[in-house]
Amino acid sequence: MDHSSEFYLMDSASYFFSEVQRIARTGYVPTETDVLRARQKSTGIVETRFNMGQLSIHMFDVGGQRSERKKWIHCFESVTSIIFCTALSEYDQVLLEEAGQNRMVESLVLFESVINSRWFLRTSIILFLNKIDVFKSKLPKVPLEKYFPEYTGGADINKAAKYILWRFMQANRARLSVYPQQVSFPCVFSFSFILLFSYSKGFAFVFAA
Template identity: 75%
Template sequence: MKIIHQNGYTKEELVNWKLIVYRNLIQSAQAIVNALDQFHYQLSSEKSQYEAQLILNFRLNDTLDPSVVDAIVSVWKDPVTSLLLEERSSEFYLMDSAPYFFNEIKRLCQPTYIPTEQDVLCARAKTTGIAETRFMIKETSIHMFDVGGQRSERKKWIHCFEAVNSIMFCVSLSEYDQVLLEESRQNRMLESLVLFESVVNSRWFLRTSIILFLNKIDIFQEKIKKIPMEKFFPDYGGGPDQNKAAKYILWRFSQANRAKLVIYPHLTQATNTSNVGA
């Protein structure tokens, strides 16, 4: 929304995202190394195994150590890592944009690096508390509140918005096979459904409409061809058809709407601002 309706980020704001990008990169690399160990995958060389330990031991300050950059490149390119992601990606948490940051690491580690808006769109910063944004769409003034969806955050905000006109609820389509960061046994899509159900049927939102963003359609389109949705949602019967799969997910969210609020669904790719703006 900031890029679309507020003329994007200033240079100073982009610089402030640098540490977040680095943190995403390191945490993603450490998640892969931990998963390699958890599921008993051994990297293809002693050098790669040493570099994996280097990644685990690294503590981020404000720069990326060149040795850690080389270690991440080595582990990421190791064929055993590809095998891990092919066979076990549904069993541990790895942010969707991890491959983007791994593939861009040589640019990210430059001394003069300043995040691009694309880097910011791919970065994940945990939302805590309530963040407010105001902007205009034509002659309409929009006052938007961004709240954290994590379990620990929900009780802080759900009672605060009795007078809101609309709720924008974002769901990642690609998370149908993923687990929570907080709870590795809980499916992310099912968790989103639980949260959505608690919101749409809450007494605080009886006169509120819902704008439902089914996001990351680009990742979903590729994933559904390789990872059967039936494995995680046995009542789904549409096979690898992305349209049937998306309609099924929309149906599951619609079924949770016992309060019969008006829902406006949109398929989106948040990293494509023209798609979201439309």
């Protein structure tokens, strides 16, 4: 996995490589961990409705890839809040669509297009910086400044996370309210994956990691 950043690989790739003999056995049945670490590419808009107590929720699974964004971004003009989730650990990885494009840079481009979109002028943003645990273990081995030369904080996890957060906040030209959080979701979340949840009061979640 020393050259994993040169290819489009999810963070869960090392897990599946280590489990390949078990997975290749006849009669293989996926474990809960296998399912959590697996991913299916999102295309178009897939809507799911479910109830949580007295709350009726609409969940929209939308593609984060470049070709998919134009299909959904105009559909959510009335939402009041968006949760945008992106992986801190993708700073050294490349896109599936374009091997020469850094995934963190592309996440910044997507965030900028969402937060400054005319469709979300009255929307507040909750920014989840995901995979802080993977980011922490990767940082000493893969310097952030190799991919973002202006960063000067070395392997300090707090300085590195604050720098990436600063890059995202700089994209907020529309001056919307942004509420950042650092989290460690399962490895299923990786770039080009967006979910939107919406209910009758107009709240929505966007996951793009």
